[in-house]
Amino acid sequence: MEKLVLQTIKKRQLLEPGDKVLVAVSGGPDSLCLLHLLHKLAPALQISLHIAHINHGLRPEAAAEAAAVKKMALQMQLPITVRRLDVKRIQRQQQLSVEAAAREGRYRILLRVARQIGAARIATGHHRDDRVETLLLRLLSGSGLDGLKGIPSKRPLAPGIEVIRPLYDVSRRQVESYCRRNHLQPLYDPSNKQPVYLRNRVRLHLLPFLEREFGPQIRRTLARTMDLLAADSSLITAWTKQAYAAAAETAENGQLVLKLDVLLALAVPLQTRIIRRALWQAGAKRITYQHIQQVLAVARSKSPAARCFVPGKIIVQREYNRLLVGYSEAEHFSGQQRVRVRLPGRTYLPWSKEWLEAEIIPRSRLTSLQAGPNAAYCAADALEQELYVRTRQPGDKVRLLGSPGSRKVKKILIDKKIPQHKRDRLSIVTNGEDIMWLGGIEIAHAYRVTPDTKQVLHLQIKSG
Template sequence: MLSRVKDTIKKFRMLSKGDTIVVGVSGGIDSVALLHMLTGLAEECKLSLIVAHLNHCMRGRESDRDEGFVKEIAKRLGIKCICRKMNISALARKGESLQDVARQARYRFFEEAADRYNADRIATGHTMDDQAETMVMRFLRGAGLSGLSGIPPVRGKYIRPLIDTTREEIERYAAVHGLKFVKDSSNKSTKYLRNKIRLKLMPIFDDYNPNMKIDMARLARILSRDEDYLKNKTKDFYKNLVARRDANTITFSLKKLRNLHDAIKARIFFIAVEELLGASKGFYSCHIEDFLELLSNKLPNISINLPGGMVLYKEYDNVTIERGQGAKGARSQKSGLPLQAVSRGAKSQEKKANISFEQELKTTGKTNVVEGKGLKIAELKAEIINCDSESEIQAPLTLILSHKGRGKGEGVAYFDYDKLKLPIVVRNFKHGDCFIPLGMKGHKKLQDLFIEKKIARRKRSLIPIIISGSEIIWVAGIRQAEYGKVEAKTKKILRIEMQEQTRTG
């Protein structure tokens, strides 16, 4: 068995001479056997070992017994030992799996220990049995290729030297070397899914295929190779797909996304989620199906609520994944929405935003446009310019941008000041708004303008609408109106510049 473990270490390049290794030791047979083997290799490979044990405080005196046992082993071997107590039950939120919370806390503890002692590796005692159980558990939960790849032999600093070794082999090794270890009484409880799989399901599989663990380990390697290839291909595509990126949103080109294979699209989705949330935990195949359906749907505006406070939008030519307020670290249950509900979701998102603002625009100086809850909508700067022989502006008509091609995001508009009715007001878009666009004679609904310019529904309420009297004179950044336009006889010009605007997605 020791030779196989050495082969595993060599095959996956787990160790280098002179490495410092944090060894996670629970006191159970797997971790005790791992520590024993690494101790035997320490002199040969010039390794420095540090034992790390987290007392989860979940089994009362038994947890304290385990901690004491690990300390005693480390003392006997002359190895530095780091132990910490953590009340996992107190840490867990309602509905969370204690096992998941304990595992996350344990890994954080290992990583802190590695950082503190500048360790090169963190070794854990995962075995071939753990690999098979993990694959079955993920299969039952509907995992994809990545999940079914199982436990990686090496992930960052983490190494699993026993991953090609069965528990039965470890038991024989412990017996031959007279290794003492402790038994976790909770391992017999079938209230935990992993235990239920180990105690109830795996024996049934063994009846059908006695070599199932070996075959599943082989399958995990095959799937892992395929997954690595697809991940690398996805990263190549991902760079060219991102149209816009900020702290809370990632926007993709819909056309480019649609041209990709579904396998790549699914991985694009997970990369974006992980960039925004730091992890993709809580996202499942049902969310991938929602994402793929959204991409193929012909409706121009669709939204889907995702776990972790995230929202997925398809808006004309773009697809945006947005992290909502408080999304970081948020926990969510599985949730996939049928597309019939998705198409209604876009309207519900707009109602939810409930953006409303109306205030007077200063004709000289800056106006910070702020909605009722304190959200800054835009910053507008206005000035009045006289058109005379002493002014820089002697021919007002040169200031009029052609109406052809307008809507490309002009941030400046010019008006004949004497035609305007004061006060000038800036407010949010309201349903039914209409105006006469510059260069046209008939009225146009703003809603039609937004559709024409492919302005996403949820962003429309964030666009400042500039009003003089009862007339809309500028849909800021998009289109100026015919009313109040500059002409050859204009004597005084009001120049308005939108210097800053809130962007979503």
């Protein structure tokens, strides 16, 4: 087992000497096996470990699981960070399933902790059987090549931070056998046995059926298929980047623009990939096959002003020989909007016809924390993977710099005698879902720059 994991780490270049690794440990067999193995291999790999445990608060066993992981950290003499995740809040705010909301919040917390402790790698316990299950799930849902290649052995989560999967080539049976041999006592999630979840039906019914009908080697065969698909996908992704560079440009108002003469001259698979990339860059999430087809229909339409809407408040509209992706103009303002902040770079704010400039600078470069009008300095050490700028939402609350507690944004704006039309077009910068800055007013107290701050986010709103 140790030899196989070492081969995976070397072959797939998952770790380097000197790496600090944040190990995500739930208390289940996969993560306990991962932690035990990495702890055993750490001297040879010349790495240091830090445990992260996230309490999702969804099951009665959550507190016992957190206590068990803390106990193991104490036995191994490893540092540990425990965080609680409000899954239902994320589910409600982003309209996600419980599973998707848990995953979204989990990686958000892991990224924050990794930044706080200076870890360049986040290790998770995904193994070969997880990959095979994912392949079958995506095959059943009608995924394309990028979906069928399955879970990667590593992926960037943010600049300088990667998620790695050292158990990538290890089977579930090997994991369970390792736990028994080393007298580990994993905690089992009873929901993993409930057939209400599609993944569980694949694990409990479909895969055993395939093994009975086609032999026990089927899991290994499917894993090898995913490796082949991943190699093909990386080549096509490189072609897509080249084609996207030729087809895409940025308009004066900050929108993404696709040149239709270039786009429609490409092979259809490249067209769909370019459209998916453009939608993602504009801020769309959970992009489906149907969304791509809607955009393709607009691109091929004979109407010079055809348009469609994509979830995420994204407008795609044709303007003669161009395809505009994003918020076309301020007249499309419909009360609430949100766009991803380009960091570093300029982000167009369609509700106010202004620009937000953002960059991260070392704290040592600052001689003063007075940022000037319509500008702010925020601590950047605990930023999320994505920053957003948006208009205000009902119920927004924030504790401003120096304030004794949180207040409703609506009340803050009223007290400052800001006119209604300006309130509706106020730009609010958020770190994930947390408010960082009320544009032109004040930063949140939680993001103040302190003597311990190492990186500073400089924000400035400009017109024209």
